[in-house]
Amino acid sequence: MRAKLILENGMVFYGKAFGYLEETVGELVFNTSMTGYQELLTDPSYYGQIVVMTYPLIGNYGVNLEDVQSNGVKVKGFVIKEPAKLPNNFRCEITLSAYLRQNKIMGIKGLDTRQLTKIIRDHGSMKAIITIEELSQSDIKKRFNNFHNTDAVKNVTCEEAYEIPGDGKNIAIMDFGIKENIIKSFEKRGCNIKVFPAFTSAEEILEYNPDGIFLSNGPGDPADLTEVIENIKKLVGKKPIIGICLGHQLLALALGGKTKKLKFGHRGGNHPVKDLVAKKIYITSQNHGYVVDELPEGMELTHVNLNDNTVEGMKSEKLKIASVQFHPEACPGPEETAYIFDDFLNIIG
Numbered sequence: 001m002r003a004k005l006i007l008e009n010g011m012v013f014y015g016k017a018f019g020y021l022e023e024t025v026g027e028l029v030f031n032t033s034m035t036g037y038q039e040l041l042t043d044p045s046y047y048g049q050i051v052v053m054t055y056p057l058i059g060n061y062g063v064n065l066e067d068v069q070s071n072g073v074k075v076k077g078f079v080i081k082e083p084a085k086l087p088n089n090f091r092c093e094i095t096l097s098a099y100l101r102q103n104k105i106m107g108i109k110g111l112d113t114r115q116l117t118k119i120i121r122d123h124g125s126m127k128a129i130i131t132i133e134e135l136s137q138s139d140i141k142k143r144f145n146n147f148h149n150t151d152a153v154k155n156v157t158c159e160e161a162y163e164i165p166g167d168g169k170n171i172a173i174m175d176f177g178i179k180e181n182i183i184k185s186f187e188k189r190g191c192n193i194k195v196f197p198a199f200t201s202a203e204e205i206l207e208y209n210p211d212g213i214f215l216s217n218g219p220g221d222p223a224d225l226t227e228v229i230e231n232i233k234k235l236v237g238k239k240p241i242i243g244i245c246l247g248h249q250l251l252a253l254a255l256g257g258k259t260k261k262l263k264f265g266h267r268g269g270n271h272p273v274k275d276l277v278a279k280k281i282y283i284t285s286q287n288h289g290y291v292v293d294e295l296p297e298g299m300e301l302t303h304v305n306l307n308d309n310t311v312e313g314m315k316s317e318k319l320k321i322a323s324v325q326f327h328p329e330a331c332p333g334p335e336e337t338a339y340i341f342d343d344f345l346n347i348i349g
Contacts, residue, residue, distance in 0.1 A: 001132055003108045005079060008126040008144055011119065015110035017132050018083060019100025025147045026050040026076030028128035029289065030117045032268030035061075036332020037096070041075055041105075042068040044156035044177030045245065045287050047219040048149035050077035050128050051267075054117050060084035062092030063099045069179040069331060073103035074156065074219075077130045081113045106130050124263045125289060152220035153177060153228075153246075157198035166192040169348055172210035172239075174198060176218030176228070176246050181331040185341045186214070199227055202234035212240040212348035215247025217327065222249040222259050222290055229254045236319060242344040243323035245288055251323050252314070255296030262310075265289035269333030272306040273326055275313075281306065284326035285333025291325060315347075322347050 003017035007028065030052040031040055037058050040051065058080040078100060087095055100107050108130050120126070127144045129135070135143075156177035164183065168190030173183070176198045186193055194208055198218070205213060213235055222229075232254035235241060243251045249259050266286040273284045292311040295301060303313030303324055315322040327333065328340035 003130060003132050005108050005111060006129040006131065006135070006140055007119070008128065009123055013111050013116065015108045017106065017130075018097045018109050019078065019107040020104045021132060022104065022106055023129065023131040023133060024050065024077040024106045025127065025129050025143050027125055027149065028052065028120060029125050029265055029267060030054055030113070030120050031287075032270060033332050036269065038063045038099075039067055039069050039331045041073045041078065041099075042070045043179055043287060044070050044074045045179075045217050045219050046075045047152045047156050047177065049075055049219075050079060050130065051075050052079040052113050052116050052120070053081075054113055056081040056113065057084060058082070059087055059096035061089035062087030062095055064091040064093050066091070067331070069181060070156070073100065073105045075105060077128075078105060078107035079111060079113060079116065079130075080107065080109050081111060083109050120264050125265060149220050150224050153198050153218050153225060156219060158195055159197065161194060161196045161200070164193040164195070166190050168192060169211040169345060170194070170209070171212055171214055172196060172205050172208050173214045173216060174200065174205070174228075174247070176216045176250075178216035178218070179327075179329060179331060181329040182216060182244065185329045185338065189341060189345060191345075198225075200231070202231045205235065206238060210239060212242060212344070214344075215241065215243035215250055215323070217245035217247065217287075219246070221261070222246055222253055225250060236321070240320035240348045242321070242347065244329075245325060245327060248314070248323035248325050249290055249292055251321065252292040252296055252299075255299065257292055257296035257299070258294040259290050260293040261290050262288075266305070269330075271326065273312045273337075274304050274306055275302065276304065277302050282337050283334045284328075284337055285330045286326050288325060320347055
């Protein structure tokens with residue numbers, strides 16, 4: 001069935017619909033990973049976004065339910081050039097199109113996704129609509145005006161606290177949209193974990209008496225989460241605090257730093273980051289549209305992005321705080337920065 005991708009800047013692309021046939025609106029972003037589409041689709045950090053895959057062939061190994069990163073697809077829409085007609089992998093449980101249908105997510109195929117990527121790079125991330133309907137200009141304007149992503153974290157955080165038992169350090173996780181492999185990374189290290197909803201009070205978290213507090217990844221603008229920032233302020237100095245991605249940004253804001261929105265974000269599995277402490281360069285997995293623009297006073301810069309020199313990590317030995325912007329848990333992407341979890345636990349220890 002014929003479908004259209006309508007961009008906020010007025011450009012229109014024609015392709016074919018696949019997945020669930022219901023119109024969708026979201027922020028259009030691109031990801032440069034060649035594999036890992038199922039982890040990407042289920043990453044809560046993508047909530048509210050229509051994702052363009054730059055790699056031309058998607059779906060060639062199907063979807064397995066073991067590697068998904070949350071309880072379902074979190075993107076608003078999916079844009080690809082060519083779907084694999086016959087997925088071929090011994091772990092395949094369902095085709096990509098069927099998985100999108102099952103999760104009620106609309107996709108569009110047959111587009112030049114590399115041209116789309118260049119447009120996003122030139123014009124920045126923008127709103128977009130995937131539809132099979134004929135829309136008037138007033139209809140399009142109304143849909144764009146009605147879309148916002150300010151409640152993203154509320155929609156992806158857990159509804160109530162839950163525990164994952166272990167024999168090691170007690171870790172309290174503030175869930176802003178946590179990926180499954182972050183939890184597994186702490187599990188592998190024997191941690192006793194309790195996951196709290198995003199807006200849990202500082203008092204309730206401290207009552208649990210954790211050895212350390214982890215601030216997770218998640219979607220949206222960190223500046224929208226004023227209640228969370230105030231809670232983090234109350235936790236600083238009381239317990240060691242560690243964070244990844246959105247958690248890193250929220251920590252910076254709580255300590256008096258500043259964040260900004262990137263023109264088109266960092267999303268993919270090939271971003272070079274320099275560890276200034278170890279004096280080594282790593283290839284990292286990334287997924288964010290915002291970065292720390294100004295470090296808080298007293299924080300040490302630990303990692304830097306070699307593509308654009310943005311902040312990728314910070315720490316304070318005095319406050320027992322450390323955080324990174326990239327994703328050491330990978331899924332998808334390179335796993336060479338998994339040492340970050342060991343560094344986190346050393347800070348807690």
